[in-house]
Amino acid sequence: MKEGWRSELFQSNSPYAPKQLGFPMSTACGRRILGICHQTWKRWEELALTIPEYELQLLKLNKMASKKGAAAPIVPYQVWVIGKIGEIYQLLPDGLPKKWMAEEYLNAKKDEFTRIAYQQEQERYSSMALEKA
Numbered sequence: 001m002k003e004g005w006r007s008e009l010f011q012s013n014s015p016y017a018p019k020q021l022g023f024p025m026s027t028a029c030g031r032r033i034l035g036i037c038h039q040t041w042k043r044w045e046e047l048a049l050t051i052p053e054y055e056l057q058l059l060k061l062n063k064m065a066s067k068k069g070a071a072a073p074i075v076p077y078q079v080w081v082i083g084k085i086g087e088i089y090q091l092l093p094d095g096l097p098k099k100w101m102a103e104e105y106l107n108a109k110k111d112e113f114t115r116i117a118y119q120q121e122q123e124r125y126s127s128m129a130l131e132k133a
Contacts, residue, residue: 001086002035009033009079010125024061024073034083044085047102051113054081077118084113 002008031041048054057078065072088105092098111117 001083001090002033005034005083006080006121006125009076009083010122024075025079026071027074030074030079030082033079034086036082036086040086041082043099044082044089047085047099047106048078048081048113050103050106051081051110053115054078054113077115080118080121081113 027038027041031038034041036044049058054077057075058072061074062072085102085106088102089098092101106113
């Protein structure tokens with residue numbers, strides 16, 4: 001996983017600038033931001049689906065895409081959730097099955113994965129970027 005994925009997700013001057021406004025993007029774009037492969041995205045998304053807001057967002061986008069006959073997009077919030085799950089995986093000890101430990105963490109800390117938490121982190125990042133400028 002990329003070290004600076006948050007800056008790429010939150011910066012407006014990145015090649016994925018429309019995400020700053022919450023526009024949908026492809027999962028390939030989300031995977032590029034995080035620096036992960038398709039299988040890793042799918043594995044982490046299994047855990048993300050235990051977060052009610054993530055699941056609701058995915059259902060809405062899938063429904064919209066099926067009406068249009070297109071592939072379902074994702075939104076920056078979803079990339080952020082998958083990235084945070086990736087950070088949990090990185091903190092866990094090697095040599096042990098990580099999925100159940102990450103699942104326990106998610107169950108205990110679901111409030112850290114809400115859209116409100118995402119917006120607060122985005123605002124913090126934007127204010128830090130303004131201070132540096």
